[in-house]
Amino acid sequence: MxxxxxxxxxxxxxxxxxxxxxxxxxxxxxxxxxxxxxxTLPRAQVAGRTRAGRTTVAGALGLQPGVETAPVDEPGFPDPVLDADIVVYVLASTPSPGDRRILASLRPERTILVLNKADAIGTSWADAVNASRKFGQEFGLPAFPLVGSLAARTVSGAFQESDLALLRRLAQSGTAAAVSAEAFVSPAVGPDTAARTELLEHWDLYGLACVLAALEREPELAPQIVLQILHTVSGIDPVARLLGQRYQQAISRRAGTLIDELTRLAARAVPxxxxxxxxxxxxxxxxxxxxxxxxxxxxxxxxxxxxxxxxxxxxxxxxxxxxxxxxxxxxxxxxxxxxxxxxxxxxxxxxxxxxxxxxxxxxx
Structure with a gap:
């Protein structure tokens, strides 16, 4: 030291x-x-097509504003130059030809592939995991399913005890079995339609379904524990861990480059x-x-x-x-x-x- x-x-x-x-x-x-x-600190870019969720994913990962690139495969515009130390590439569906062109050019040691909006893929989280694994194998990149909107809200939001009281009641009444937004906000469930609508708008159906399932098993969960559960089920943790590793690797690469440059300068320095x-x-x-x-x-x-x-x-x-x-x-x-x-x-x-x-x- x-x-x-x-x-x-x-x-x-x-x-x-x-x-x-x-x-x-x-x-x-x-x-x-x-x-x-x-x-100089390593630089990151978050790339993907329009509406893939680049800004949301960047926020969920705690990256600085402005790391999102221009959209990929945008008609009439060139693709962004992805030359950062770390590239987080965001998909929200099956890769387009433009996605495939860009992904095939990225270096695995500098890239993280994120399959965003994973709650809309198939009928279970396993479907999203399988889809991300398939794309990861296709492009030779580490790939992860993610619900970026939920992850971002767990970073900036909080669960109120009043919200949990409402959700506890719904869990005990069996509303956890509801599989549609319409069923969740139905007036037939009770007089608190406005409160349920607000919860749905903020946490989405996937997040609320996870909370209701947890409350069915453990009704007295504290707000902070519920927030931690949502953070986990969003899929953000493995992405954030790999991002941290990529930052350390980028710093190490720069260290190696420094030693290479000093070695070259020494060789050219004729006494x-x-x-x-x-x-x-x-x-x-x-x-x-x-x-x-x-x-x-x-x-x-x-x-x-x-x-x-x-x-x-x-x-x-x-x-x-x-x-x-x-x-x-x-x-x-x-x-x-x-x-x-x-x-x-x-x-x-x-x-x-x-x-x-x-x-x-x-x-x-």
Missing amino acids: REVGSVDPLDRLISTLRMGDGADAGIANGIEVAAQRWR HGGSRARALITEYLDTDEARWLGLCGGLVDPEVAHLAAGYPRPEPEDADDALARAIRWRAVVAGEMSPAARRAAVRVHNGYVRMWERMSSVGL
Whole structure:
């Protein structure tokens, strides 16, 4: 861990090079650009056709306003350029030819496919799960069913005790068996038609059916528990978890890109006169911080990421785990692979060697 108040090693490297000759100052500029790119937060886009629910899904995931792209496959307009670190692609039905064209071009490690309005697919949640699985397999992308409107309301809304009292009465009377909006708001159910209509408009039939089913089993559920149930049945949790993982992977990719750029700058920095660029960059690349960044970047490299799929986290559990990982990645490096994959594997191996040294005190 870096001590509080300590100078960032990259900033110190840049500052030192700026005080050198003209060539070193130019290299400092290159390092600063690379460092700024690494420190910039990953960017997300939410894409899909008109009325697929892009804005609703973005809100349900807590993404900043403005991440929605222009609609895909809009007559008279070009398709949006999907070049963000993470793309959440929203479907609301069977993919159109335009959807298929775009989805076929997206990279799996940067994309999440969401089948929105899942409550309108088939007759049960299982139908929506099967449909999303089918589309995910077709396009080679992780895919999830979602009721985005319900998920968004659980983020910003709340259940009142008065609403629950009404729903408890309906659950006890058997209205939970109603399968249509018309039956739910029917005057025959009771005099509180206006209140039921308001509940239906806010939570939709799918959400209310889930609440009624829960209240049939446990009538005294508290409002916050009911909200948590709705949040879960909306399908948002697995999407949000993968989105968080994608953000971490994007940060790791940028870390790997930073190490690649520093390595290139060091190779181009021909020592002459008073130039210290190559020596100083090489010194930084041998620090614990740089080794860690290189390890993280290597683990998410698309050509070798599958080899780390069994790791619960990048950090090893202890010195023995670090050594076992280092030995495994040494074997990977010795295998047949592309130069880019070998560079990634070498960085993972070197990173785990350094962690083993630190954990076992060998490197102290």
